[in-house]
Each structure stands twice: as C-alpha cells, then as structure tokens.
Amino acid sequence: MSVPRIRRSRRADHVADTRRALVCAARELFAERGYAATGTEDIVASAHVTRGALYHHFKDKADLFRAVMAECAAEMAERLVAQETARAEQEQGDAWQLLRSGFQSFLDACNDRDFQRIVLVEGPAVLGHSAWDALVEEHGYVLLAEALTEAIAEGNVEPMPVAPLTRMLAALISEASLYIARAEDHDLAREEAGQVLERMLAGLGRAPGVSLGRMESIG
Template sequence: MSTAAEHRHAVAPAPADTPRGAATRAALLRAARAEFVAHGYGAAATERIVAQARVTRGALYHHFSDKADVLRAVVIDIAGEIAAAITARAARAGNPWQALEQACLAFLESALKNDVRQIYLLDGPAVLGWQAWRDIDFAAPGGLLRRAVHACLEASPNGAASLSGSAFATLLGGAMHAAAFAIAANPAHMVQRAGYERALLELLRSLKFRAEHGGV
C-alpha cells in the first residue's frame, strides 16, 4: 500500500498560492465537507473526497498531511462562517446588549446546520482535541462573543465594577458551547434550542440589569 509521503512525491501539483493551487484546495475542502457531513469523520474516505473534487490523491497530500488535517481546514472555514453570521446579526442591533443577545442567538442557530453540527461541534473536538478546537473557536466566533461581552460592560454605568469581563465571557462562552453541543447531539434539537434561547435571554437581561444598576 502506498503511503502519504509517496503520494506527495509522486506528483507535483500547483502550489497553494497560485490560482490553480487555490482552486484545487477549495475543491478538496468542498468535497471533504460534503463527505464529513454525509458519513462522519470516522467513515469518511479520502478516495471519495478526491473523486468528488476530481483531483489526484497526490494533490490531496500536497495540500494536507492527512485526513485530520483536512478536517482541521474545514473546521477553520466553518468557524469563519459562524463568525460572519454572528457579525451580520449583531450589526443590526441597537445597542451593545442587544448585539450580545443577537450574537449568542446566532451561535445557537448555527448549531442547527448539518455541517456545523457534524463537523464543527461533533467531529472537530473529538478528532482535533479539545484545546486545538478551542483555539480555532476562540480565533473566530468565541473571540467575537468575548469582545461583545466587554463592549456591554464598558457601555454600562456599573459594568466594570459589578462584573468581571473575563469571567463573564468565559462562563458565557462555556454555557454557549454546552448548549450548542447538546443541540448538536440531540435529535430533538429544535425543541431544545427554544429552551436554551429563553434561558439565555433571561440570563443576559439579568446581567444587564446588574451592570446598569449595580447590586446583586
């Protein structure tokens, strides 16, 4: 059986920084996303990925070291898409607290999408490892949520005095991820999502009152 190294040296595909190389990489990522959604990471086959992308196995191993590396690239792409959805929804809000609410709701809504559910929330942490997945999340959607939290506290009269921005952001992020994982893993995710959204809004509005008025 040939190895990944043999495949890399058997052909000389176009470099990733050329138009042809970028197109090949994009085709591989599109095919891989469809394969991971349809079969899950464990049952996904690189043979089907290259066939769907209409490239050689050598091209796959030129751009990625192995199947896990392909998954990592797809997870990064999805993280960027979630961040874009959060940004677009929060931009329509009238103030920082409304923006935070909309950002959190957009994150939970994303968990209903098949690729986010299977690849980002289920396969991503399991295959890449929790810390590697958290680093990707923190660089995109997770980072946006943290900045939204700090914007709320800075805009509130008693925000900085009554609440720790870092602690608030960490706990809120943990709650958001727990809810998203539960939604992704449960076939009744539509019903669960509504319950999580109601609880989330109650939590944020209670924190908003404390940040604006002080006290417990």
C-alpha cells in the same frame, strides 16, 4: 508579462483550484457521512484529483478535516458578525440587547448542517476539545469582550471583571451549542437552550433605576 511569469501564475492557480476542490469535496462528504465513514478515496474521487494531490496539500485526512472545520467556523463567524452589524444599524439597540440577540442567532446557527456536523459533532471527536477551544478563542473572545465592555460602560450590565466574564459566557454558549448538536430533537433542544440561556443572561443585567449599591444591599 514574461512567459515564465504567466506559467507560474497558471501553476499557482491550478494549485489553489486543486486545494479548493479537495476542501469542497471533503466538506460535503464529512457533513453528509461523518469523518469515520469518509475515506480518502471518496474525497479524491469527488474532487476529481489524484491521491498524490491530496497528500501534496494535506498531511493526512485529519489535516484536511482541520482545514474544513476552520473554514466552516470562519464562515459562520462572518455570517453572525454581518447579521449583528445589520441589526445594530436597523434597530439602534444598546450593546447588551444586541449581544443577547447575537447569542440567540448563534444558537440558531447550531442547526446549520455543515456547522453542526463538522464543527460541533465531528470536530471535538476527531481533533479533540482543544480544537474547539482554539476556534472559540480565534473567533469569539475578542468580540465578546468588546461587547461586554461596552454593555458595562452603558450601564446595562453590572460592573465586573470582563476577562473571566468573557470566558464563562463563552463556556456557557459552547455547552449550549453542543447540547443542541448532540440532541435527538435539534429543534426542541434549540428552543430549550435558548430559554435557559436568556434566563441566565437576564441575571447579569442591571435593573432599570437601581444603583449598584442598592442591588448589592438587595442581594
């Protein structure tokens, strides 16, 4: 390997390390203090970098917050997918069962410190609700639509258009998560939201042994 290439590699590593230090420091401070109470001077001091380094990597504090929020959301999505994959392998449940348990796991995650403060509370306040909508679209819609399609194919959910069903369920889960995050008693809010959500989801399921035509006549 040539000397210039080694230098470029070291420089790239240094740049990546600096950015990582800024994101880690900002994440800790945003989760602990909130966005408004965290100054850029606090972030660079905690990251042990210069203010110039911060503005080399990010346009401003809001841009850094956006990166932190995206990281928290991605980590949570990966964690939940891993949990549900493991549950599917262990329990061999149907798609609808697994989806409902996955929703409850997500509500549990709403009491994770970083996710709750940064993504659910500070995110919409700092970046607007469009930022939250973008995260839901990136990490939730495709997986949710796939699970619903499978549940309908298995006969455990009434046949209906998947696209609007996906959007409406995503909105329901979103509101439940915000309710938990903004409550004074997070644990109680989590329990209440879980009960209401499960009751509403139960209405989507097809009763065992009842045909679609029979259910329509009952309704």
